[in-house]
Amino acid sequence: MLARLAAKRLHEIRHVFRQSPQVSRSLSTALNYHIDSPDNNPDLPWEFSDANKSKVKEIMSHYPSNYKQSAVIPLLDLAQQQHGGWLPVSAMNAVAKVIEVAPIRVFEVATFYSMFNRTKVGKYHLLVCGTTPCMIRGSREIESALLKHLGVKRNEVTKDGLFSVGEMECMGCCVNAPMITVADYSNGSEGYTYNYYEDVTPERVVEIVELLRRGEKLPPGTQNPKRTKCGPEGGNTTLLSEPKPPLCRDLDAC
Structure with missing residues (x-):
């Protein structure tokens, strides 16, 4: 009973989103999950650019042929860079084809790590x-x-x-x-x-x-001009010389 009600409600929500692309974009941005929209749906063509296809081959060369799925994170990162900082569902599907897994396996990774953006970001x-x-x-x-x-x-x-x-x-x-x-x-x-x-x-x-x-x-x-990297303002005031080795340890033998 509850499952049917939930499915019916989800269908109604998706119908509203499809009728109003602007609502779809704003809500998917706020909630950060995928809803089919004119600029983000599985029917849109997507593939790695010619320049990035060589990078795909280089990435895949780091993994044994029976562990292609291990390349999912670097491939998603490359796809995100190519697509202006975010991952449409069609790009995730393209990655799934490269590593020969079901698309859901790629979606699981993309939705888990906050480094992957599933809605548009600025340049x-x-x-x-x-x-x-x-x-x-x-x-x-x-x-x-x-x-x-x-x-x-x-x-x-x-x-x-x-x-x-x-x-x-x-x-x-x-x-x-x-x-x-x-x-x-x-x-x-x-x-x-x-x-x-x-x-x-x-x-x-x-x-x-x-x-x-x-x-x-x-x-x-x-961005503090008074600091060098992670050093204190004005420079170090302690530990200004090399530490003395412990008397009971032969450092040359290590």
Whole structure:
């Protein structure tokens, strides 16, 4: 009884979405799952570009012929780069054909990892670290500054298609919190970059956006001019010399 009611309700929802592509796009973006739409459905043709077909062969060469499915993540990443930063269902189906598995096996991976976007993103996809160290250091204010400056909500794309803002958990450089990453899809898979910008402030992330808008590239890493990489401001004050080896251990014998 409940299964029939759920199936009926799902059919009604899909019918509404198909009647209104705009509703379909907005809701699929907000909920981050696949609903057939004019620009994302299994009937749309999709294949790797000629340049990327050689990359597919190179990726597949790293895996034994009976373990082709192990290449699913690098192939999905390549497909996402080629498709402007997101994965339509037809691209996932193309990956399934390459590694010779049922499409659901590829969908399982693409829906599990947050690195794969299943709705459109901007040419510059900005991700704000939301884990505790960055939150304590002001990541919420950084996200608010980005959203206000760009005039969008989280996971929305600006009208010019250049920018989108999302959240990501732990980027692995807590000592330089807070931080953001910029996934650059502006030149497809050939010019794709994924850079971290650390020690950012609300003012600095706005400056980064405007630099990207002008097509300028800035060095990744810490944005605090008083720091070198993850070192303290002003330089080290301790551990200035090589540590002495323990008396009971022959280091040369190791």
